[in-house]
Amino acid sequence: MTPNQPINISTNQLFNYTLHLADNNLILGHRNSEWTGHGPVLEQDIALSNIALDLVGQARNFYQYAAQLKNDGSTEDTFAYLRDANEFKNVLLVEQSNGDWGKTILRQFLFSVYQYYLYQQLEKCSDRTIASITEKALKEITYHIRWSSEWVIRLGDGTIESHARMNNALHELSEFTDELFIPASYEIEIARQGIMVDPVFINARWREKVEAILREATLPFLSEDNNKQSLSGKEGQHTENLIHILSEMQSLQRAYPGCEW
Amino acid sequence: MSTKQQNINHQSFSEAAIWGLMRQIYDPEIPVISIVDLGIVRAVEVSSTVNNLNPKIIITITPTYSGCPAMDVIGMNIRMSLLEHGFKNMEIKTNLSPAWTTDWMSAEGKEKLRAFGIAPPNPSQSVCSPAQFQEEEVVQCPHCNAHNTKMVSRFGSTACKALYQCNECQEPFDYFKCH
Numbered sequence: 001m002t003p004n005q006p007i008n009i010s011t012n013q014l015f016n017y018t019l020h021l022a023d024n025n026l027i028l029g030h031r032n033s034e035w036t037g038h039g040p041v042l043e044q045d046i047a048l049s050n051i052a053l054d055l056v057g058q059a060r061n062f063y064q065y066a067a068q069l070k071n072d073g074s075t076e077d078t079f080a081y082l083r084d085a086n087e088f089k090n091v092l093l094v095e096q097s098n099g100d101w102g103k104t105i106l107r108q109f110l111f112s113v114y115q116y117y118l119y120q121q122l123e124k125c126s127d128r129t130i131a132s133i134t135e136k137a138l139k140e141i142t143y144h145i146r147w148s149s150e151w152v153i154r155l156g157d158g159t160i161e162s163h164a165r166m167n168n169a170l171h172e173l174s175e176f177t178d179e180l181f182i183p184a185s186y187e188i189e190i191a192r193q194g195i196m197v198d199p200v201f202i203n204a205r206w207r208e209k210v211e212a213i214l215r216e217a218t219l220p221f222l223s224e225d226n227n228k229q230s231l232s233g234k235e236g237q238h239t240e241n242l243i244h245i246l247s248e249m250q251s252l253q254r255a256y257p258g259c260e261w
Numbered sequence: 262m263s264t265k266q267q268n269i270n271h272q273s274f275s276e277a278a279i280w281g282l283m284r285q286i287y288d289p290e291i292p293v294i295s296i297v298d299l300g301i302v303r304a305v306e307v308s309s310t311v312n313n314l315n316p317k318i319i320i321t322i323t324p325t326y327s328g329c330p331a332m333d334v335i336g337m338n339i340r341m342s343l344l345e346h347g348f349k350n351m352e353i354k355t356n357l358s359p360a361w362t363t364d365w366m367s368a369e370g371k372e373k374l375r376a377f378g379i380a381p382p383n384p385s386q387s388v389c390s391p392a393q394f395q396e397e398e399v400v401q402c403p404h405c406n407a408h409n410t411k412m413v414s415r416f417g418s419t420a421c422k423a424l425y426q427c428n429e430c431q432e433p434f435d436y437f438k439c440h
């Protein structure tokens with residue numbers, strides 16, 4: 001492929017999917033990094049910062065691959081810093097505000113379990129680059145699940161106060177979990193090409209794991225039909241949260257295009 | 262530089278010689294262990310050319326963690342070292358698969374870590390599953406060799422380390438997690 005040649009439709013869907021994977025990681029990584037210096041205790045502050053680092057690292061790998069697919073001179077920075085909110089393809093769950101520590105933990109837990117089962121499929125997928133990025137990431141996600149599920153149990157099955165806060169967090173976040181399993185146009189297309197399974201296939205495993213942890217945390221299960229969300233983050237429709245994240249994250253590159261630091 | 266270039270004979274183009282250079286490059290976060298002992302350098306290739314002038318040197322590295330901030334520095338240090346030794350034609354490739362594991366750390370590397378006060382990784386084991394509240398690994402204190410230690414935090418000063426404390430000598434120490 002020569003530069004500037006428009007990429008064909010099937011590559012374009014793979015490109016969109018790669019950006020979707022990258023955006024999920026970048027936005028959640030950014031959210032987590034907002035805790036740096038503000039965690040409840042230093043060790044947990046470091047833990048969440050390290051998870052943020054893993055997520056941003058995974059995002060970079062996906063953005064670099066997206067740049068390769070696009071093949072028009074775009075770089076990882078172009079994608080991270082120079083796109084508008086409606087071009088981001090992350091799920092709504094990861095852009096939700098941090099809230100209290102309990103909500104941050106629960107958001108991480110719900111997402112990590114999803115990522116774990118998704119990447120177990122992706123590491124076997126026919127696209128070799130995505131397979132190797134996800135194989136690498138799975139080892140890190142394994143730690144993220146352990147860490148976040150222990151916290152969900154500790155807080156849910158903790159004091160009256162911590163239990164109530166976890167309950168609230170569950171209430172706030174549960175409307176964003178269905179989106180994980182509703183395929184976007186590009187997910188349907190790459191599933192059709194055999195690159196990836198339909199995300200609906202990992203729904204059952206995700207629910208089983210999440211419910212097992214919630215049970216241990218003495219928290220109520222997520223109701224089956226809680227999809228009150230009409231937006232699709234995967235298709236570029238976002239809550240106002242993302243605009244705030246981007247205006248902070250992109251301010252430097254927007255003001256001084258191409259600056260290095 | 263020019264004297265150095267004149268000194269390069271065919272021998273110094275050997276892969277063994279390049280491995281030797283790589284052994285002198287240290288991990289920026291743990292400055293006692295080389296990137297070879299750490300298992301980051303996966304391959305060294307010297308492409309042959311007709312008259313052996315300006316052969317291409319291809320180094321393949323793999324990150325310990327996806328977000329390891331040391332990787333950019335390591336890549337730059339490899340470049341610098343090769344340039345310093347008169348090699349200009351080079352390529353540094355990053356491979357993600359197979360994913361790095363602590364099993365690739367050399368015995369010598371593990372010994373150097375211990376001497377530096379970091380408990381070296383145990384052979385990979387059950388910690389590589391997502392189940393919650395697993396029994397923590399038994400980690401030997403690098404200061405007094407006691408096995409009576411406890412984990413303080415799963416994440417230490419960097420993503421690849423966990424923070425432990427010795428119940429015998431009371432010293433805190435980093436443990437290079439199994440990965």
Ligand SMILES: [Zn+2]
Pocket residue numbers: 402403404405406407427428429430431432
């Ligand atoms: Zn000790």
